[in-house]
Every structure is written in C-alpha cells, then in structure tokens.
Amino acid sequence: MESSEIIKQARARFDHEAAKKLLNEKYEAKMLFAHGGGMWRAGPDLLNLLHSCDDLDLAVILDLYGVPVEIEVSTLYALARERWQEQMNAWLLEYQTLAQQR
Amino acid sequence: MNRGVLIFAFNNETTDYVSMAAWSAARIQRHLDVPVCLVTDSWINHDVFHTVITADSAHNGQRWMPDQDTAVSWKNFYRYRAMELSPFDHTLLLDADYVVASDVLSSLWTIQQDIVVMSKAHDVAGIGDFAQHNFFGRFAMPSAWATAICFRNTATARSVFEIMRRVQDNWQHYCYLYGCGRSRFRNDFALAIALHITYGNACKWPQVPWSMATVLPEYHMEQLGPDQFEVRYSMPNNMVKRLTINGVDFHAMNKRELEKIVAGAE
Numbered sequence: 493m494e495s496s497e498i499i500k501q502a503r504a505r506f507d508h509e510a511a512k513k514l515l516n517e518k519y520e521a522k523m524l525f526a527h528g529g530g531m532w533r534a535g536p537d538l539l540n541l542l543h544s545c546d547d548l549d550l551a552v553i554l555d556l557y558g559v560p561v562e563i564e565v566s567t568l569y570a571l572a573r574e575r576w577q578e579q580m581n582a583w584l585l586e587y588q589t590l591a592q593q594r
Numbered sequence: 595m596n597r598g599v600l601i602f603a604f605n606n607e608t609t610d611y612v613s614m615a616a617w618s619a620a621r622i623q624r625h626l627d628v629p630v631c632l633v634t635d636s637w638i639n640h641d642v643f644h645t646v647i648t649a650d651s652a653h654n655g656q657r658w659m660p661d662q663d664t665a666v667s668w669k670n671f672y673r674y675r676a677m678e679l680s681p682f683d684h685t686l687l688l689d690a691d692y693v694v695a696s697d698v699l700s701s702l703w704t705i706q707q708d709i710v711v712m713s714k715a716h717d718v719a720g721i722g723d724f725a726q727h728n729f730f731g732r733f734a735m736p737s738a739w740a741t742a743i744c745f746r747n748t749a750t751a752r753s754v755f756e757i758m759r760r761v762q763d764n765w766q767h768y769c770y771l772y773g774c775g776r777s778r779f780r781n782d783f784a785l786a787i788a789l790h791i792t793y794g795n796a797c798k799w800p801q802v803p804w805s806m807a808t809v810l811p812e813y814h815m816e817q818l819g820p821d822q823f824e825v826r827y828s829m830p831n832n833m834v835k836r837l838t839i840n841g842v843d844f845h846a847m848n849k850r851e852l853e854k855i856v857a858g859a860e
Contacts (some may be wrong), residue, residue, distance in 0.1 A: 500834050501826065501834055503834070504826055504834040504835055504836040505833070505834075505835050505836070506835070506836055506837070506838075507719065507835040507836065507837045509720065510718065510719050510720045510835070510837050511837055511838065513720055514718055514807065514837065514839065514842060517716070517804065517805060517807060517842070518696075518841065518842045520804060521698045521803075521804040522698060524698075524701050524803055524804075525701070526701065526704030526705070529706055530706075531701075531704065531705050531706075531803070533803070556803055557705070557706075557707060557800055559706070586840070593838075
C-alpha cells in the first residue's frame, strides 16, 4: 500500500451521520414484537391507538401486516410501552457512546 | 413445528462459501439458537451444521465480482429447491454472506405468514443508491432480496418456489415480460416475480419489516469484537470515513473482506 493511502486510512473520520442512521435502523427493528397472533411495532402510533381505546377491554385492530387481531387493550398497551421504553433507553445509551467517537 | 436456518454454499474458484457458511452457522446458533442445515455440492465434516445435504451445483457461466476484480463461476442456481431440501417445517433461508450479529431475525418466527422476505436494502454508509436494487425492470416493479427468506411448509410458499423454478427455466421470457433488458438471471428477480404472481400482482407481499443493512463490495471491513465490525469507505470527495456496526445484522457484499475475517477466526 502506498504511504499516502496509509495516511489516508489512518486519518479516517468516524461517520457520525451514517452511524446515527444505522442506529435508527437497528432500534426500529428492535421495536417489533409478537402478541396475540399479531405482529406489532412499539412506538407512539401504536400507543396512541391503544390509548384511544382505553375504555374498551377488547378491541380489534390491524397488525403490521394488515391482519385484524382481537387484543386485550390494557395487556397490549403494557407490552408495547415496556418494549418501547426498553429500546429507547438502550438507544439513548448507544447514541451517547456514539457521540463521543472521533 | 421444528424450525431452523438453511444455507446454500457452493465454492467456486475464488471463494470458500462453505467456510463462510460454517462461520455464519456458529453465529446463528449463538444469536438465534436454532439448528443450521447446509446445502452444498461436496461432502464436508463440520460439527456446526445440524444437517449437510449434498446437491449438484448448477453452473451458469460467470459473474463479475467487483471486490475481487475478476469474473468467477456463478453457482447460485437451485435456490428454488429450498423448500424441497429443507428438513424444517419453518425455515429461514439465509445467504452465506449474511452476517448475523443480533437476535432480531427471531421475530420472523412469530410472523403468521406463509413466507416473509426482505424487500428493502440500504447501504450502511448511506452513499450507494439502492433504488436500482429495490426496484427492477422497465416498470419499476418492487424487488425482493433472496438473501433472507422465512417460509413455512405451506401451499402458498410452495407456489412461490415453484414459480421461481419456472422463472429460472424460462428467464428469457420473463426478462422480456418485465423489461429487464439484458439482465442475467438473479434469484432476487425470480423471487420478486414469483411473489408478484402468487400475491395477485398487487406489488404487495409479506415483507420483513426492516431494511437490510448492506456493506458494498468496495468497502473494507474488519472485525473488532464478537458482534462488532468496522467498515471503511471512500466518500465521493475521496475522504475516507469509518463506521462501526455493532449488534446489527448485515449483508456483506465485500466477500473478499468477509473471507479474511472468516479465515482469521478459524
């Protein structure tokens, strides 16, 4: 390898922009979970939908694949919220570590 | 219902896909805790595989490999035999160069669909434009990636693989029909066409709900830890940048670099 190439490689800057996008993709995938025969993505959309049904014990909503699934509102809400916060916490920790990279 | 991962690996004159598959199988067992079945054309003795199935590799000319700067024998036919050869009721078909670095694929077992495929991919560095790969043909039909397919032993899934065989056997016809120009046959095209036909030509089929991270052939890569890889690439302005992939599954198109990592691990 040429010296100039060695120097170029040694000076390689950490790509923060790409790293953030990769982290985004990583944790969006981790938001997925299965329950009651349906596939769900924990996050504001699902949580808000379930919150709008909080006066119901049971509700029929569409899962990620457009399949209608009857769910216990409170159970799915608890699961979704737990998953969401768990992954958001992990995301924050990894994001903070990433921010320190040079 | 038993479940497991199926990997096709046929060595050619430049790449030891079988060793790659063995390295991958160990990672799959660590992260997904399922058996791995290998389909290859020569008998091997490797403890990491639950089952080894020997099948003839069909050789269809040569393909240019940009990371190797040479044309190599292409032995990637017979992917349509995945259902026929799989010893599992619920199978996850993975390419040998798909690096499993997390347990996220485990969520595919819980999806109540006959077949679920990877339909979008992106460059980890955000430089490569994947629009040309996420769509194909003159009519920009949504494409599919045969890199990762999760299927159950059902009539619908069987239909997909049967149509893949027909597309392969009649590639000239389908190439013309979908306006693929002079494209050579690819399993990705066959899979996409098969899914279009099976699911009513509505451009919709069960998809893996995330995009596949991809390391392009020209990128350099090294392993820093069990599930940590550093990727280096040149930007359009010639500056070199680096990125750490930590606990994220990805498709390593830079087979030379992956081979070095696999060789280093042995």
